[in-house]
Amino acid sequence: MTPADTLRFASRAALAYPLRTALMVLAMAIGVAAVVVLTALGDGARRYVVGQFASLGANLVIVLPGRNQTGGVNAGSFVTSTPRDLTVADASALLRAPLVTRVAPLSLGNSEISVGGKLREVLVLGTTADYVDIRNYHVAAGQFLPREDLGRAAAVAVIGDTLRRELFGNEPAVGRMARIGDHRLRVVGVMAPSGQGLGMNTDEIVIVPVATAQAMFNTNTLFRIMVEVRNREAIVPAQREMEKIMRARHEGELDVTLITQDAVLGTFDRILGALTLAVAGIAAISLAVAGILVMNVMLVAVTQRTGEIGLLKALGASGRHIRLAFLTEAALLSLAGAFVGFALGHLGAWGIRLTWPVLPAWPPQWAVIAALGTALTTGLLFGVMPARRAARLDPVQALMKR
Amino acid sequence: MAQIELSGIERIFRLGDSEVHALRDLSVSIEAGEYVAVMGPSGSGKSTLLNLLGLLDRPDAGHYRLEGRDVTTLSADEQAEVRRARIGFVFQSFHLVPRLTAAENIALPLMLAGVAPAERASRVERALKDFGLESRAGHRPEELSGGQRQRVAIARATIMRPAMLLADEPTGNLDRATGQEVTALLEALNAGGTTLIVVTHDPSMGARARRQLLMEDGALRQDVRRADAAATAAG
Ligand SMILES: Nc1ncnc2c1ncn2[C@@H]1O[C@H](COP(=O)(O)OP(=O)(O)OP(=O)(O)O)[C@@H](O)[C@H]1O
Numbered sequence: 001m002t003p004a005d006t007l008r009f010a011s012r013a014a015l016a017y018p019l020r021t022a023l024m025v026l027a028m029a030i031g032v033a034a035v036v037v038l039t040a041l042g043d044g045a046r047r048y049v050v051g052q053f054a055s056l057g058a059n060l061v062i063v064l065p066g067r068n069q070t071g072g073v074n075a076g077s078f079v080t081s082t083p084r085d086l087t088v089a090d091a092s093a094l095l096r097a098p099l100v101t102r103v104a105p106l107s108l109g110n111s112e113i114s115v116g117g118k119l120r121e122v123l124v125l126g127t128t129a130d131y132v133d134i135r136n137y138h139v140a141a142g143q144f145l146p147r148e149d150l151g152r153a154a155a156v157a158v159i160g161d162t163l164r165r166e167l168f169g170n171e172p173a174v175g176r177m178a179r180i181g182d183h184r185l186r187v188v189g190v191m192a193p194s195g196q197g198l199g200m201n202t203d204e205i206v207i208v209p210v211a212t213a214q215a216m217f218n219t220n221t222l223f224r225i226m227v228e229v230r231n232r233e234a235i236v237p238a239q240r241e242m243e244k245i246m247r248a249r250h251e252g253e254l255d256v257t258l259i260t261q262d263a264v265l266g267t268f269d270r271i272l273g274a275l276t277l278a279v280a281g282i283a284a285i286s287l288a289v290a291g292i293l294v295m296n297v298m299l300v301a302v303t304q305r306t307g308e309i310g311l312l313k314a315l316g317a318s319g320r321h322i323r324l325a326f327l328t329e330a331a332l333l334s335l336a337g338a339f340v341g342f343a344l345g346h347l348g349a350w351g352i353r354l355t356w357p358v359l360p361a362w363p364p365q366w367a368v369i370a371a372l373g374t375a376l377t378t379g380l381l382f383g384v385m386p387a388r389r390a391a392r393l394d395p396v397q398a399l400m401k402r
Numbered sequence: 403m404a405q406i407e408l409s410g411i412e413r414i415f416r417l418g419d420s421e422v423h424a425l426r427d428l429s430v431s432i433e434a435g436e437y438v439a440v441m442g443p444s445g446s447g448k449s450t451l452l453n454l455l456g457l458l459d460r461p462d463a464g465h466y467r468l469e470g471r472d473v474t475t476l477s478a479d480e481q482a483e484v485r486r487a488r489i490g491f492v493f494q495s496f497h498l499v500p501r502l503t504a505a506e507n508i509a510l511p512l513m514l515a516g517v518a519p520a521e522r523a524s525r526v527e528r529a530l531k532d533f534g535l536e537s538r539a540g541h542r543p544e545e546l547s548g549g550q551r552q553r554v555a556i557a558r559a560t561i562m563r564p565a566m567l568l569a570d571e572p573t574g575n576l577d578r579a580t581g582q583e584v585t586a587l588l589e590a591l592n593a594g595g596t597t598l599i600v601v602t603h604d605p606s607m608g609a610r611a612r613r614q615l616l617m618e619d620g621a622l623r624q625d626v627r628r629a630d631a632a633a634t635a636a637g
């Protein structure tokens with residue numbers, strides 16, 4: 001019996017019982033589709049988050065006041081109590097490190113902005129001219145903050161796109177005056193709309209020189225310092241340089257935390273990767289269930305076709321012929337299920353991408369291969385027992401059964 | 403050397419404590435090309451004998467030599483090979499695969515033997531013509547009459563040109579006229595040189611055979627040759 005004959009014989013047998021075949025293909029398809037859709041969702045979420053953080057810039061180091069022991073990233077890294085303050089002088093000192101290219105001190109506070117009669121709450125960010133380049137933001141109109149001495153409290157502001165719309169409507173904003181808290185500032189620029197993003201959204205903030213912000217909030221401390229180093233490879237040595245500088249400036253004590261994008265990314269990547277794997281595992285259980293179904297259906301098929309098996313034996317079929325025919329049938333059913341499931345899964349992932357365009361819900365390659373592989377292996381594995389049972393049937397007994 | 407030589411064959415079925423002696427101390431030899439009818443009351447062991455001859459069953463004792471070779475000691479796969487090449491079966495209930503067409507049913511042994519598709523097609527076509535089934539090639543068994551079904555089964559049994567044809571009540575499910583047609587077909591094949599062994603309850607069919615084996619309670623009671631009978635009548 002040639003392989004082509006075995007294949008044809010098995011597929012004819014599968015097609016002879018359309019309902020049974022359809023149900024089994026469906027069971028297998030649901031398992032595979034579940035793996036494909038769920039991993040697409042999980043991996044999409046992972047890619048979304050990682051992508052958002054990646055937009056921070058690969059060669060960025062964030063300096064926070066306070067120190068946590070592990071040096072990794074946890075919730076504490078973001079809300080530290082302040083043992084020794086970060087200052088603008090610290091930022092200037094960091095800029096002197098050879099591997100550091102740009103530095104942006106950040107000072108943050110809430111205030112009110114009023115233009116004409118309109119008044120609203122606003123988040124004020126004090127920083128320097130380099131901030132726009134470090135963060136890869138774009139200015140839609142006018143300019144960003146002027147490049148000048150860090151200590152100079154110029155009375156200028158750059159506003160977000162939403163603020164512009166709410167306060168100035170269709171009139172040009174650049175050149176107009178705005179009152180922020182007790183200060184009168186000139187609007188020198190308007191930020192381009194941010195779109196969706198995980199990081200800070202510039203649409204509803206006012207950006208002013210760092211000294212202006214510190215004067216406004218009557219403080220000389222910084223919220224954090226953003227440091228850009230020469231390139232990605234320079235991150236580790238630059239971190240060492242910066243730690244040395246900070247230690248020297250803070251009486252030999254390293255009381256700041258340096259966070260790199262890689263550390264943040266790595267953590268999220270690990271968490272969401274594990275999540276995807278767990279979800280894939282759960283979906284794989286449905287594949288195992290489908291495998292058991294395959295076995296049952298094939299056992300029923302053997303019983304149903306006992307007479308036929310007896311006949312084939314009388315015609316000179318060996319045990320191998322019969323085993324192969326039934327195994328091929330099980331494999332065909334699993335394969336059909338796997339492909340239908342693959343198509344359904346991709347359809348589902350496509351639906352998710354349509355519904356949530358920001359989520360790159362593409363099933364990862366490994367998941368697709370694993371799902372198809374598992375489907376085929378379970379089908380074959382669970383097909384072995386029925387096939388062997390068929391091959392072992394006594395021909396005389398089998399022929400007597402009709 | 404006879405084509406079939408059975409010596410001291412025993413076949414015992416055990417069901418729990420009880421034993422059924424289906425064949426006891428059976429010895430018989432059949433020459434190539436013979437036409438043998440196996441007859442006897444129900445339960446006398448006719449089907450058991452035929453299954454043994456067709457290598458579908460093994461004796462508990464005794465020896466079966468087929469064309470000079472002891473086939474009782476062969477492995478299951480070796481026996482399958484002998485069946486494939488040398489033995490054709492015809493059953494009372496036809497045993498056609500319901501999802502396959504007449505042509506595909508006839509082609510089954512060729513497929514199992516790995517005959518190339520082109521040769522397969524031409525041989526099946528010839529068989530369809532020989533058995534008057536040309537117009538039924540694409541029909542499935544359920545679309546055929548009883549006689550046509552049995553003709554398909556005979557075509558399938560002979561497509562490998564076996565040395566012997568074993569038929570267990572081949573006309574049992576057919577009306578008288580159709581039964582006679584099928585009997586004529588089998589006899590024509592026998593006339594072509596194939597050994598024909600038929601189990602039958604029908605005395606008129608049994609009487610047509612040149613040799614009759616009369617079974618009773620698992621033993622061979624009578625071995626009648628028509629040539630002998632004719633000789634006795636003449637003498
Ligand atoms: N698988 C089996 N298990 C137990 N007993 C069996 C088995 N097959 C046959 N027998 C017994 O062996 C005896 C011979 O059976 P066999 O089928 O050969 O009879 P038969 O001559 O063909 O009868 P019939 O004319 O009714 O077909 C019977 O008593 C039967 O009950």
Ligand SMILES: [Mg+2]
Pocket residue numbers: 448449450
């Ligand atoms: Mg019988």
